[in-house]
Amino acid sequence: MSHFSPYFGEFGGTFVPEILVPALDQLTAAFENALEDDSFKAELGALLKHYAGRPTPLYEATHLSPNPLVRIFLKREDLLHGGAHKTNQVLAQALLTKRMGKNEIIAETGAGQHGVATAMVAAMMGMKARIYMGAKDCERQQPNVYRMKLMGAEVIPVHAGSGTLKDAVNEALRDWAANYDTAHYLLGTAAGPHPFPHLVREFQRIIGAEAKAQMIEAIGRLPDAAIACVGGGSNAIGLFADFIDEKDVELIGVEPGGEGVETGKHGAPIYMAKEGILHGMKSYLMQDEDGQVEESHSISAGLDYPAVGPQHAYLAKTGRAQYVPINDDEAIEGFKALCRSEGIIPAIESSHALAYALKRAKAASKEEVLLVNLSGRGDKDLNTIMKLEGLL
Amino acid sequence: MSLYQSLFERLRAKKEGAFIPFLTLGDPDLDTSFELLCTLVENGADALELGVPFSDPVADGPTIQAATLRALASGTTPKKALALVRRLKDKYPEIPVGLLTYANLVFAAGIDQFYLDAKAAGVDSVLVADVPIKESAPFVKAAKAAKVAPVMIAPPNASEATLKAVAQLSEGYVYLVSRAGVTGTETAAGKPLGHIIDTLKRYQSAPVVLGFGIAEPEQVKAALAAGCAGAISGSAAVKAAEQGPEQLAAFSASMKAASR
Numbered sequence: 015m016s017h018f019s020p021y022f023g024e025f026g027g028t029f030v031p032e033i034l035v036p037a038l039d040q041l042t043a044a045f046e047n048a049l050e051d052d053s054f055k056a057e058l059g060a061l062l063k064h065y066a067g068r069p070t071p072l073y074e075a076t077h078l079s080p081n082p083l084v085r086i087f088l089k090r091e092d093l094l095h096g097g098a099h100k101t102n103q104v105l106a107q108a109l110l111t112k113r114m115g116k117n118e119i120i121a122e123t124g125a126g127q128h129g130v131a132t133a134m135v136a137a138m139m140g141m142k143a144r145i146y147m148g149a150k151d152c153e154r155q156q157p158n159v160y161r162m163k164l165m166g167a168e169v170i171p172v173h174a175g176s177g178t179l180k181d182a183v184n185e186a187l188r189d190w191a192a193n194y195d196t197a198h199y200l201l202g203t204a205a206g207p208h209p210f211p212h213l214v215r216e217f218q219r220i221i222g223a224e225a226k227a228q229m230i231e232a233i234g235r236l237p238d239a240a241i242a243c244v245g246g247g248s249n250a251i252g253l254f255a256d257f258i259d260e261k262d263v264e265l266i267g268v269e270p271g272g273e274g275v276e277t278g279k280h281g282a283p284i285y286m287a288k289e290g291i292l293h294g295m296k297s298y299l300m301q302d303e304d305g306q307v308e309e310s311h312s313i314s315a316g317l318d319y320p321a322v323g324p325q326h327a328y329l330a331k332t333g334r335a336q337y338v339p340i341n342d343d344e345a346i347e348g349f350k351a352l353c354r355s356e357g358i359i360p361a362i363e364s365s366h367a368l369a370y371a372l373k374r375a376k377a378a379s380k381e382e383v384l385l386v387n388l389s390g391r392g393d394k395d396l397n398t399i400m401k402l403e404g405l406l
Numbered sequence: 407m408s409l410y411q412s413l414f415e416r417l418r419a420k421k422e423g424a425f426i427p428f429l430t431l432g433d434p435d436l437d438t439s440f441e442l443l444c445t446l447v448e449n450g451a452d453a454l455e456l457g458v459p460f461s462d463p464v465a466d467g468p469t470i471q472a473a474t475l476r477a478l479a480s481g482t483t484p485k486k487a488l489a490l491v492r493r494l495k496d497k498y499p500e501i502p503v504g505l506l507t508y509a510n511l512v513f514a515a516g517i518d519q520f521y522l523d524a525k526a527a528g529v530d531s532v533l534v535a536d537v538p539i540k541e542s543a544p545f546v547k548a549a550k551a552a553k554v555a556p557v558m559i560a561p562p563n564a565s566e567a568t569l570k571a572v573a574q575l576s577e578g579y580v581y582l583v584s585r586a587g588v589t590g591t592e593t594a595a596g597k598p599l600g601h602i603i604d605t606l607k608r609y610q611s612a613p614v615v616l617g618f619g620i621a622e623p624e625q626v627k628a629a630l631a632a633g634c635a636g637a638i639s640g641s642a643a644v645k646a647a648e649q650g651p652e653q654l655a656a657f658s659a660s661m662k663a664a665s666r
């Protein structure tokens with residue numbers, strides 16, 4: 015039997031058509047088996063080091079901090095091969111795919127970063143990849159669409175619904191229901207049906223584990239707060255996982271406030287706190303009174319998702335973590351601030367976490383150390399920024 | 407005796423199978439939908455399977471997705487969908503009506519309340535497409551309390567343990583899925599699943615009805631020959647309805663004829 019419960023409190027579960035249950039059971043077994051297998055750990059460890067470039071640095075952004083009382087440290091997942099934290103768990107799931115005797119990968123992608131990581135690893139391991147991406151996201155993340163194609167993946171634009179991540183997940187689930195015998199659904203975030211929220215967390219845990227050791231090396235103690243942006247929640251849960259039991263470390267998840275949470279045009283389901291069931295899980299979900307899922311809005315494709323992983327819903331409900339919205343324009347300010355002060359171009363997703371850290375630092379009246387997960391780099395977002403500036 | 411029980415007994419006596427067409431409630435709008443449903447009943451449908459439109463129908467293929475979008479675009483809500491069932495049942499009280507819905511619509515209404523409302527509308531059974539056996543306990547409990555039959559899906563890849571649970575929990579009928587994948591006629595129904603039907607019967611399940619990819623009278627015949635008590639046709643019925651009431655009537659009549 016599984017040693018991970020499918021539920022985090024009341025959140026989580028396995029809400030999928032019955033036909034997908036055997037595939038999820040198979041994945042759970044492969045995952046739990048791998049966690050106890052030294053050869054799996056050795057193979058993954060070697061890939062993380064030599065292919066992906068771990069450990070990533072921890073960098074103190076002294077020029078960014080607007081307040082001498084506040085030290086801001088960046089966990090540089092943007093320096094990982096592929097340009098974002100996504101590579102960590104994609105390598106692990108690709109190894110699991112092989113262990114399950116499958117050679118095809120189905121994936122969904124929002125910003126395209128998960129798609130790029132998947133395409134990259136599929137190419138490297140000689141597997142076929144089909145990647146579903148909302149039509150609107152294909153447009154705003156064109157360079158990533160081209161990257162995936164260069165590496166041999168098939169990119170399938172999804173026109174249904176809002177043409178964003180939620181609809182790409184629906185299509186990936188449909189594909190999986192037809193092809194589970196030969197294909198693994200390599201889900202990109204710590205959401206979806208059991209065991210994905212656990213699986214993705216376990217393989218993203220390395221972010222926080224490294225950062226913890228690096229903080230101690232840098233300042234001899236843990237940070238006062240660990241901060242990360244939340245789309246589905248993978249980079250945030252990866253950063254948080256090893257800090258959850260460190261009660262003195264505040265955990266802050268930053269949701270996309272879009273045009274403002276009061277406008278309804280946002281992607282902040284935890285802020286709304288309405289429970290629901292979508293994509294295999296019970297969690298917080300943006301929805302109308304009847305239970306129809308609402309479309310989310312965010313300038314960042316990677317955060318444009320109306321639900322959130324179930325462990326975040328649980329951490330929010332139990333009060334262990336705080337979740338705050340940051341609007342599009344605040345995120346853009348954070349983006350520019352890091353470009354100018356440190357010569358680092360962050361992903362707009364990560365800029366949400368930065369913007370919160372900056373806001374908090376400006377307001378701080380006592381010494382504080384903030385750890386911000388820089389989940390990805392911003393090259394993919396140049397089109398979006400240039401359009402905003404009227405340059406495109 | 408439930409309407410399903412009396413239907414299947416009546417059909418067994420006549421050596422017939424059940425033809426159960428599916429349409430999405432409110433597609434393309436509530437009034438047209440009502441007319442189309444009456445057309446089905448007048449042209450041989452033994453029971454109806456009716457979709458409550460949901461924004462994210464992951465178990466459905468392109469045809470039913472499109473029907474869902476049309477129904478939502480014309481303002482169909484779960485409440486209006488149930489009112490449509492009520493209207494239909496007032497006209498045809500003897501026809502068993504099953505709802506096909508998704509977990510979030512049930513959850514949003516409150517699980518217990520959803521089944522009570524369904525019962526009040528005259529619904530005989532409810533199948534929740536994204537609630538597998540593992541998660542079914544609160545849904546089955548509420549269904550039984552409201553005296554609505556919970557319908558479970560038996561997929562072609564199910565383990566013996568799953569089939570046993572399906573047989574034990576499913577009331578009215580068991581929905582046997584003919585093949586991997588989602589609804590639609592893009593992929594034809596798979597081969598008859600004799601071993602699954604046998605296992606379900608060994609566990610004394612409710613009558614087994616085959617669905618997914620059923621579009622031709624021949625497939626209805628094959629399903630009955632394999633030991634099913636009936637066949638459900640969704641995407642093909644939706645496509646026929648798209649062409650108009652005459653086409654839908656002809657479709658329904660020919661599928662029913664194959665079940666005799």
Ligand SMILES: Cc1ncc(COP(=O)(O)O)c(C=O)c1O
Binds near residue numbers: 127204246315364390
């Ligand atoms: C750079 C970056 N950060 C964050 C995210 C959000 O995903 P998650 O919440 O799973 O970390 C994405 C998703 O595409 C991303 O590309």
